[in-house]
Amino acid sequence: MAVVTPAAPAATEEDKELLISGSEAVAEALTLADLDVVTAYPIRPYDTVMQAIAKKISGGQLVAEYIVAEGEHSQFEIVKHASTVGARVFCGSSGVGWMYAMECLVVTPPLRVPMVCLVGNRALDDPGAFGVEHNDALVVRDVGWMLCWIDTSQEALDTTLIAYRVAEDRRVFLPLAISADGAFLTHSQALTMVPPKSKVDRFLPRYDRGDLLLHPDNPITVAPQANEDWVIEIRRQNNEAMARAVGVIEEAYADFRRVFGRGPENPWFEEYMSDDADIILVGMGTISLPIKVAIREMRAKGKKVGLVRLRWFRPFPTEKLVAALSRAKALGIIDRDYSFGSPFGSGVVANEIRAALYNSDRRPPLISFICGLGGREVTLEDVYKAADMCYAAAASGKSDPKTHWLGVRE
Amino acid sequence: MAETTTFTNATQILEPFRGVKRVTIEEYFTSGHRTCQGCESALVMKLMVKASGPRTIVLGSTGCMYVANTTYYTTPWVVPWMHTQLGSSGSAALGTAAGLKALMRKGKMKSEAINVIAFCGDGGGADMGLGAISATLTHKEYNSLILLYDNESYANTDIQLSGMTPYGANTTFSPPGKVKRLIHTRWKKNMAGLMAAGHPECRYVATVCASYAVEMMNKVRRALTIGGPTFIHSLDPCPKGWDYDPMLSHELGELAIETGIFPLYEVEDGQVKYYGKTKAIVEGRPRKPVREYLLKQGRFAHFIEEDLNYFQAKVDEMWEKWEIPAVVPFRRLDKTQAALSAK
Numbered sequence: 001m002a003v004v005t006p007a008a009p010a011a012t013e014e015d016k017e018l019l020i021s022g023s024e025a026v027a028e029a030l031t032l033a034d035l036d037v038v039t040a041y042p043i044r045p046y047d048t049v050m051q052a053i054a055k056k057i058s059g060g061q062l063v064a065e066y067i068v069a070e071g072e073h074s075q076f077e078i079v080k081h082a083s084t085v086g087a088r089v090f091c092g093s094s095g096v097g098w099m100y101a102m103e104c105l106v107v108t109p110p111l112r113v114p115m116v117c118l119v120g121n122r123a124l125d126d127p128g129a130f131g132v133e134h135n136d137a138l139v140v141r142d143v144g145w146m147l148c149w150i151d152t153s154q155e156a157l158d159t160t161l162i163a164y165r166v167a168e169d170r171r172v173f174l175p176l177a178i179s180a181d182g183a184f185l186t187h188s189q190a191l192t193m194v195p196p197k198s199k200v201d202r203f204l205p206r207y208d209r210g211d212l213l214l215h216p217d218n219p220i221t222v223a224p225q226a227n228e229d230w231v232i233e234i235r236r237q238n239n240e241a242m243a244r245a246v247g248v249i250e251e252a253y254a255d256f257r258r259v260f261g262r263g264p265e266n267p268w269f270e271e272y273m274s275d276d277a278d279i280i281l282v283g284m285g286t287i288s289l290p291i292k293v294a295i296r297e298m299r300a301k302g303k304k305v306g307l308v309r310l311r312w313f314r315p316f317p318t319e320k321l322v323a324a325l326s327r328a329k330a331l332g333i334i335d336r337d338y339s340f341g342s343p344f345g346s347g348v349v350a351n352e353i354r355a356a357l358y359n360s361d362r363r364p365p366l367i368s369f370i371c372g373l374g375g376r377e378v379t380l381e382d383v384y385k386a387a388d389m390c391y392a393a394a395a396s397g398k399s400d401p402k403t404h405w406l407g408v409r410e
Numbered sequence: 411m412a413e414t415t416t417f418t419n420a421t422q423i424l425e426p427f428r429g430v431k432r433v434t435i436e437e438y439f440t441s442g443h444r445t446c447q448g449c450e451s452a453l454v455m456k457l458m459v460k461a462s463g464p465r466t467i468v469l470g471s472t473g474c475m476y477v478a479n480t481t482y483y484t485t486p487w488v489v490p491w492m493h494t495q496l497g498s499s500g501s502a503a504l505g506t507a508a509g510l511k512a513l514m515r516k517g518k519m520k521s522e523a524i525n526v527i528a529f530c531g532d533g534g535g536a537d538m539g540l541g542a543i544s545a546t547l548t549h550k551e552y553n554s555l556i557l558l559y560d561n562e563s564y565a566n567t568d569i570q571l572s573g574m575t576p577y578g579a580n581t582t583f584s585p586p587g588k589v590k591r592l593i594h595t596r597w598k599k600n601m602a603g604l605m606a607a608g609h610p611e612c613r614y615v616a617t618v619c620a621s622y623a624v625e626m627m628n629k630v631r632r633a634l635t636i637g638g639p640t641f642i643h644s645l646d647p648c649p650k651g652w653d654y655d656p657m658l659s660h661e662l663g664e665l666a667i668e669t670g671i672f673p674l675y676e677v678e679d680g681q682v683k684y685y686g687k688t689k690a691i692v693e694g695r696p697r698k699p700v701r702e703y704l705l706k707q708g709r710f711a712h713f714i715e716e717d718l719n720y721f722q723a724k725v726d727e728m729w730e731k732w733e734i735p736a737v738v739p740f741r742r743l744d745k746t747q748a749a750l751s752a753k
Binding site: 034036037039063064065067069070071073074077078079080081082083084085086087089103104107206214215216218219220221222223224225226227229230 | 464465466467469476477480481482483485487488489490491492493494495497498500501502504505506508509510511512513515516518519524541542544545549
C-alpha cells in the first residue's frame with residue numbers, strides 16, 4: 001500500500017490577525033469547527049453572528065445546513081434534533097427571544113444534547129431595550145446548561161472552540177451557552193488571532209454521539225415517560241455530568257494552551273491586580289473594561305483594588321473562587337442583573353458568592369451592587385464609589401446588608 | 411469542509427401495496443404500549459411504520475402516542491424513536507432531516523435514504539404546533555412526513571377541547587349544563603386543506619382513516635416516495651374521548667366518511683384526487699345523515715334536533731358550496747350578487 005505523506009503544514013500553520021467583532025469571531029470559530037447545522041432567527045444583538053455565518057456559507061468557506069426558523073422555539077428544537085442524529089450544531093438568541101425558546105432550553109440538558117449557543121445578552125421586555133443585562137442567560141442556571149461569559153473577540157473565538165470540546169465530551173454531553181454582552185462585545189471590533197484549521201483539528205475531535213445516536217442502525221427509544229420511577233435518577237445523572245464538566249473544562253483549557261500557545265491558565269476567572277488587593281471587585285463580561293481603568297487610576301493613588309472577572313458561572317468554580325476572594329479585606333460584587341425579592345435584594349452573582357463563602361473560615365465583608373442595566377454605561381465614578389464603600393466595610397469589618405444601585409437617577 | 415459528490419437527496423421508492431395480502435408481514439410498532447382498548451391512533455402508528463419500513467426515524471410530539479406508548483423500560487418502537495415537545499413535530503422533522511442531510515453531504519455519515527416521520531396529535535399539530543409545521547412544509551430541500559393523528563381532543567390530559575374538536579362536543583372544557591347546552595361553538599379547522607392551500611411547494615397532502623388500512627399505508631408510502639416535506643391528516647376514533655363502545659372504532663371511522671364529515675383525498679402537486687366512499691359521494695352517491703354518526707357517541711348525547719340540523723347544514727355546505735368539495739372552502743362570486751353590487 002502506498003503511504004500517503006501528509007501535506008506540509010507550511011504557511012497554513014500561521015495564525016492570521018483580523019479586525020472583527022465578537023459575533024464575527026464566533027463565526028470564525030464555527031467555520032473552523034466545521035459546523036453542520038445552524039438555525040437563525042432575528043433578534044438584536046446576537047443575530048450578527050447569524051449574519052456572519054450566512055456570509056461564511058455563501059462564500060463557500062463553510063458547508064452547513066443554514067435554516068431560518070419561524071421563531072426561537074423552532075430554532076432550538078431544530079438543532080436539538082439535528083444533534084441527536086450526530087450533527088454539530090449552533091444556535092443562539094437574546095433577551096425575550098431566549099425566553100421564547102425556554103421550553104426547548106430546559107429539555108436539552110436531560111436529553112444530553114451538546115448544543116453550543118451564543119446569547120447576546122439583552123434586557124428583557126418590557127420596556128424595550130437593546131442594551132445588555134445578564135438576566136436572559138441566567139434563567140437557565142438551574143437546569144443543566146453550562147454558562148460562561150466572555151469579554152473580548154479573542155475570547156469569543158477561543159471559547160467557542162473550547163465550548164464544543166467540553167460540551168461534546170462524552171463525560172459531559174450538556175448544552176453550553178456563551179454569553180456576550182450585547183453591543184459592547186457582539187458589535188465591537190478588536191484585533192483577533194484566527195488560528196489555522198490544522199491546529200483546530202488537533203484540538204477539537206469530531207462529535208461522536210456513540211450509543212445515543214438516533215439512526216436506523218441504532219434503533220433506540222429516546223425520552224420516554226419516566227415519571228416517579230426514574231426521574232430523580234436522571235436528574236442526578238445530570239448533576240454528575242455537570243460535576244464532571246469541571247475536570248473536562250480544565251483539561252480543555254490546558255490542551256488549548258498546548259495547541260494554540262495562548263489562553264488563560266485559570267479557566268474559571270480572570271484575576272486583574274487582585275493578588276495583593278485589599279478590595280476585590282467581581283463582575284462578568286465587558287464590565288471589566290471600566291473596572292480595570294478605574295483600578296489603574298485608584299492604584300496610582302495608592303488604593304489596592306483588584307478585579308475578579310468571572311468567566312464560568314455553571315459549573316460554578318466554588319473552591320477556586322473562595323480561595324481567590326477570601327484573601328481580600330472586602331468584596332464588592334457588581335451584578336449586571338437583578339433578582340427581585342431575593343435575599344438582600346441582591347443580584348444573582350452576589351448571592352451565589354455569598355452562598356459559596358458560607359462554609360469558608362474567612363468571609364470578608366461583602367457589598368452587593370447592581371449597575372449597568374439595560375446597557376447603561378458603567379462609569380469610572382460608579383467604580384470609585386463602589387470601591388470606597390468596600391473600603392468603609394473593610395474598616396468596620398461588617399458586610400452591608402443593603403444592595404446598592406449605582407448610576408441610577410434618584 | 412468539502413462537500414462530497416456521492417450525496418443525493420433521493421427518497422426510498424416505496425411501491426404501493428396491491429391489496430391487503432401483499433402487505434409486508436414485519437411489524438415495527440409492536441407490544442409494549444398501554445393505549446386504551448379500541449384506540450385507533452395506536453393502529454395508525456402501527457400502520458404508519460409498517461408502511462415506511464425499517465429504515466425510518468420516528469419523532470413523536472407530546473400526546474397520547476407519547477404518554478401511552480413509551481413508558482421508560484418498555485417501548486413498542488422497533489425503529490428509532492424520539493420524543494419532541496408538544497408544538498415541535500414540524501421542527502423535529504426538519505431538524506432530523508437537516509442533520510442527516512448535513513452529515514451525508516459532508517461524507518460524515520453513509521449516504522442513504524432514511525425516512526423521517528414526525529407525528530403529532532390534533533392539539534400538538536393544529537393548535538400549538540401549527541406554525542412549526544407550516545414552516546417545515548416550506549423547506550422543500552428536506553425530506554420528511556408529518557402525520558397528524560386527530561382524535562379530536564387533548565385525550566391524554568383528560569379530554570379537553572382542541573381546535574379540532576367538533577362543534578358542540580362534550581369535553582371536560584366544554585361540559586353541557588342546564589343554562590348553556592353548548593359551550594364549544596367553534597367549527598373544526600380544515601387542516602389538510604389548510605396545509606395544501608397554504609404551502610404551494612409541499613408536493614403531497616392527504617387525509618386518511620385507519621378503517622381503510624391499505625389505502626392509508628399506501629398514502630404514507632406515496633408521501634415518503636415523493637419527498638420534500640409532506641403532510642397526512644388521519645381521523646382517529648377515540649373510545650374514551652368520544653364515549654362509545656371500543657368495538658365500534660372501525661365503524662365510526664367508516665361513518666365519518668360516509669356522512670361526508672371527513673373526506674378521504676390526496677393533493678399531489680396541486681391535483682385533488684378523492685378516494686373510496688368519498689369519491690362515490692363526489693360522483694353522486696348520497697351521504698348518510700350526520701345523526702347516524704353523531705348519535706352513536708356520548709359526546710353528542712346532549713344534542714337536540716336544532717344542533718343536529720345545524721351540524722348537517724354545515725356539512726352540506728362543505729359539499730354543495732365549496733369550490734373544491736370538502737377540500738377548500740372557497741366559493742366563486744355569485745354572478746347575480748356581483749351584478750347587483752356593481753350597480
